Amino acid sequence: MKETDFVNGFAKGLRVIEAFEDGDRRLSIAEVAKKTGLDRATVRRSLLTLVELQYADYDGKFFSLTPRILRLGHAYLSATPLPALLQPHLDHLAEKTGQSSSASVLDDIQVVYIARASQRRVMSINLTPGSRLPAYCSSMGRVLLAAMADEPVRQLLARTALRANTDRTLTDIDEIIVELGRVRQQGYAVIDQELELGLRSIAVPLKNRRGETIAALNVGAPAAHMSLTQMIEEVLPLLTDAAERLRISLM
Amino acid sequence: MKETDFVNGFAKGLRVIEAFEDGDRRLSIAEVAKKTGLDRATVRRSLLTLVELQYADYDGKFFSLTPRILRLGHAYLSATPLPALLQPHLDHLAEKTGQSSSASVLDDIQVVYIARASQRRVMSINLTPGSRLPAYCSSMGRVLLAAMADEPVRQLLARTALRANTDRTLTDIDEIIVELGRVRQQGYAVIDQELELGLRSIAVPLKNRRGETIAALNVGAPAAHMSLTQMIEEVLPLLTDAAERLRISLM
Structure with a gap:
């Protein structure tokens, strides 16, 4: 790629859109400049372009995104x-287990939800397609990382802030690598309250016909609703069955 | 807004992203140029910028979006x-009715789904947040249009392709305006197989404390599962109750 092939105004504009994540609904030019590291003039032009195209609203002081922006993710x-x-x-x-079931893919050091079904919203985590969670301490993340070779995983983890969300969270790279070896061998990953206290989940890889892992499927449940044994004895067979049916239907 | 405040490269890049809608997963430069009306050199630079930022993949011939693009809608x-x-x-x-329930807002001549709960996926329509439906023949669209004055609605409808999806679909602007008057008066809209044969839905406006309609809520069901009378007698009270509780919690 030549340098002239890169559209700077486009790249900066996308950074401006991403600045609205994390619950920041209304942002001023100064706030977007601070979040993105871009200069105010650039931020101002990007925001006014979004307003002109009706991707954003402007009340004279603050900018907010409009639902039209959903067209981009929906694409x-x-x-x-x-x-x-x-x-x-x-x-x-979700119906069989009475819990929530999701699918995700890896995006750098995070998993991105691409589909989800939930029977009841019991978790403090509010997940929709596009939601992201850290890969190192989520069941789908472990499954997706286990599909990679150890060395690139080490590089990813070295760039990740390995935060102890609970006192059970694995935060040591070597320990995570050992756990990924176990996941690779047994064909599933279980997370027992490493992401959030009171939350368990189990995930399996979704493979295509060539045996490549293309996504992960999971079921998550409040720890009070489901023991680890139940997850492995009751939920795992349903998950592997779903993954097998999907494998057959995939090219 | 001055002309110099508009970032052309950004605006064109967003059009390139939107070209991937409607199930076109893999597109060549020529195909995107055709869909967007942009010249090939511009399309090529926009696509290569997306690849560089990992929003798109390129296999040497075709471009496809990556899940990273979900960050934009998720913002x-x-x-x-x-x-x-x-x-x-x-x-x-969704739990009370055993059907699906959604919320949407108006984006030009379409409704955009911003949230959804479904008990069972029985429809041929696969809806997720960001999905869009024509406003003129959907229950939420009718509710959102009824919140506007007749004249701007006429202008919107004049720009809409009023297609008869079924032989029940209202496609005459005057008839739709009369129906919107009824919706405004009765406080809800019912669509009986105007969008799709075998599909009924009922919607109410979600108003803020100032009485402004900010979204629509609906319940949709297969016609075989639920009569019009059931929709009005059983579902409508649940919908108005939800809208009332939400109104109180909104600023």
């Missing part, structure tokens, strides 16, 4: 057959 | 308190 969801293929299987898993 | 969803506020109410509605 991926509607263009990718995977979420639509997954949804009935996740609905079935 | 809206996470920054807006409304979807998170709505979700427990939609979950409750």
Whole structure:
């Protein structure tokens, strides 16, 4: 790629959109400049362009995104057959287990939810397609990392802030690598309150016909609702069954 | 807004992203140029910029979006308190009715789903946050249009392709305006197989404390599962109750 092939104004504009994450609904030019590290003039032009295209509103002081911005994320969801293929299987898993079931893919050091079915919203975590969680301490993240070789995983983890969300969270790279070896061997990952106290989840890889892991499926439940044994004895067979059916339907 | 305040490269890049809607997962430079009306050199630079930023993949011939693009739509969803506020109410509605319940806002001539809960996926329509439907023939669209004055609605409808999806679909602007008057008066809209044969839905406005309609809530069901009378006698009270509780919790 030549330098002249890079559209700076486009790249900076996308950074401006991302500045609205993390619950910051209304932002001033100064705030977006601070969050993105871009200069105010650039931020101002990007925001005014978004307003002109009706992707954002401006009340004279603050800018906020409009629902039109959903078209961008939706371009991926509607263009990718995977979420639509997954949804009935996740609905079935959620119904059978009475819990929530999700699918995600790896995006750098995080997992991104691409589909989800939930029977009841019991967790403090509010997840929708596009939501992200750290890969190192989530069940789907462990499954997706286990599909990679150890060395690139070490590099990813070295760039990750390995925070102890609870006193059970693995934060040592060597320990995580050992755990990923176990996940690779047994074909599933269990997270027992490493992401959040009171939350357990179990995940399996979704493989295509060539045996490549293309996503992860999981079921998450409040620890009070489901023991580790139940997760492995009751939920795991449903998950592997769903992954097997999906493998057959995938190219 | 001065002309120099508009970042052309950003605006064109956003059009390139939107070209991937409608199930077109893999697109060549020529295809994106055709869909967007932009010249190939511009499309090429925009696509290569997306690849450089890992928003897109390139296999040497075709470009496809990566899940990272979900960050953009998610910036809206996470920054807006409304979807998170709505979700427990939609979950409750879906559970009580055994059907699906959604919330949406108006984006030009379409409704955009901002939250959804479904008990079972029985429709041929696969809806997720960011999905869009035509406003003129959907229950939430009717509620949102009814909140506007007749003249701007006429202008919107004049720009809409008023397609008869079924032989029940209202496609005459005057008839739609009369129906919107009825919706305004009765406080809800019912769609009986105007969008799709076999599909009924009922919607109410979600108003803030100032009485402004800020979104619509609905319940949709297969016609075989629920009569019009059931929708009005059983579902409508649940919807108005949810809207009233939400109104109190909104600023």
